[in-house]
Amino acid sequence: MARLLFGFETVLARALIAGALALALPTLPARAGNLDQGLDRLAEILGAAHHLRDICGANEGALWRNKMIDMLEAAHADAAARERLIEHFNNAYYRYRSLYPTCTGQAAAEANALFEEGRKLSARLAGSDVSASMF
Numbered sequence: 001m002a003r004l005l006f007g008f009e010t011v012l013a014r015a016l017i018a019g020a021l022a023l024a025l026p027t028l029p030a031r032a033g034n035l036d037q038g039l040d041r042l043a044e045i046l047g048a049a050h051h052l053r054d055i056c057g058a059n060e061g062a063l064w065r066n067k068m069i070d071m072l073e074a075a076h077a078d079a080a081a082r083e084r085l086i087e088h089f090n091n092a093y094y095r096y097r098s099l100y101p102t103c104t105g106q107a108a109a110e111a112n113a114l115f116e117e118g119r120k121l122s123a124r125l126a127g128s129d130v131s132a133s134m135f
Helices: 009-055 063-075 079-099 103-123
Strands: none
Touching: 009 063, 009 079, 009 103, 063 079
16 A cells, blocks of 8 residues: 655645645635635645545544544535535545545555645635745
């Protein structure tokens, strides 16, 4: 089984997503133009991370599902938007579960790429040019 982001790397990965979400969420209502697409993609990234981290032995339990719940609350999404975001999370979770039933080097590489995409997307939504070194 390939291993994915343990020790310092696990802390860094968590900080990237948590920090990026924390930067983006307080300013999201002011950025309605790209907000829906950005939130949809963040929901997909969180859904994929929820599966990939689990199969690669990160032992994080519901961490990424809980991050999705935090995002829903912070975005103050109406019922329709909330349902759409949950659908994006679930679809990504099941898509990645189908693509990667077990942890492989490719699954671990995909998780790392998703973390980087999530960091960049969150920074863009927040109107920030935050570098990973700040996390």
